[in-house]
Amino acid sequence: MKEEDHLKHIQDAINGLPEDFNILEEQIDIELQIAYFEMAREMRAESMDRSTIAEVKTALYHPDIELEEKKRLLVQLAAIDDVEAFRIIEAFHKQADDEIKNWSVLALQESRMVIQSSLLGEQQVFISTGLGxxxxxxxxxxxxxxxxxxxxxxxxxxxxxxxxxxxxxxxxxxxxxxxxxxxxxxxxxxxxxxxxxxxxxxxxxxxxxxxxxxxxxxxxxxxxxxxxxxxxxxxxxxxxxxxxx
The missing domain is CATH 3.30.70.1290 (Transposase IS200-like)
Incomplete structure (x- = not known):
């Protein structure tokens, strides 16, 4: 009985979703997804100025910039409502090494959602699972x-x-x-x-x-x-x- 109630609550939540929602297509380890969204939540207060976008683009490709810092830069870029930021993430993703490839996928998806929310004037729903x-x-x-x-x-x-x-x-x-x-x-x-x-x-x-x-x-x-x-x-x-x- 408890299991059936649990399933009903899940189905009720799903039925409450809007008609248009976005699903992450890629298969990305759930632990990595959690790490990304935790960092994104922690860094929301560290908003990036649009004037620094060009500097960030250079830093993403610099060989002396450590992996963890590149992850932070991608998270910051993804939060900016700016097509230029999206294009930078998109270009970086296409040539990203395996160690940061999936992280860039999540940043790209978030950037897309931020821009869509701004253009449509309503919050977009993003659903991600380990299997995509x-x-x-x-x-x-x-x-x-x-x-x-x-x-x-x-x-x-x-x-x-x-x-x-x-x-x-x-x-x-x-x-x-x-x-x-x-x-x-x-x-x-x-x-x-x-x-x-x-x-x-x-x-x-x-x-x-x-x-x-x-x-x-x-x-x-x-x-x-x-x-x-x-x-x-x-x-x-x-x-x-x-x-x-």
Whole structure:
């Protein structure tokens, strides 16, 4: 009951979003995102003067400027309502090293939002997850298990799961990106509209599959934080079972 209430609160919050919102498309580690937004919040008082934009541009490319300082400069640039600042971040991002590439993605997205908010006269909504998204769809990772513990899916069951999953996703304007059968698990990465009811779609999908032998467990792991490997899935299941005792 508590879990259903939690899901309802999440769905209510999602339903309260405006019609137009922005989703971060890139897959960026959630810890890095937290670090970026914490720095952005801390530095809001350190507003950058537009007259210093040219100096900042030079500093971003200077070999003697340390990585942490470049991160701070990008955060400061992103807060400026100025197309020139956006273009500087955009150019830097295109040639950025791997160690700062994802940071520049977040700065670019924030700069875009600041400018859009100013032009449209209303606050823009920005949604980011570890797995990113596409358009107004969020990317999810799911792990499903065979109803009989440690039993592998046979060929017929594999074909059924994949075909039904594709069908139910397409009916909801979602998209299956990849699916893998490994041992007694099936894992998949898929896109799903943020405002659609994911819980209801999965229930219908599992019910449909189980008309052909009740082989698919109703317990699933769904996350938009990162892809899980088999060991992480097993550890999650173990913790969930211990929590029920």
């Amino acid at each position: 998204g596409k358009g107004q769809n969020i990317r999810y990772f799911v792990a499903m298990m065979h109803a009989e513990a440690k039993t592998p899916f046979n060929e017929t069951q594999r074909k059924l799961v994949e075909s039904e999953f594709r069908f139910f996703l397409s009916e909801s304007e979602g998209e299956l990106e990849e699916i893998t059968f490994d041992d007694h698990f099936v894992t998949a990465v898929f896109l799903f509209p943020l405002k659609q009811n994911l819980h209801a779609t999965f229930k219908s999908f599992i019910d449909e599959c189980n008309q052909y032998g009740n082989f698919l467990s109703e317990d699933v792991i769904i996350t938009n934080v990162k892809k899980l490997d088999v060991d992480e899935i097993k550890e999650f299941i173990k913790k969930a079972k211990n929590g029920r005792k």
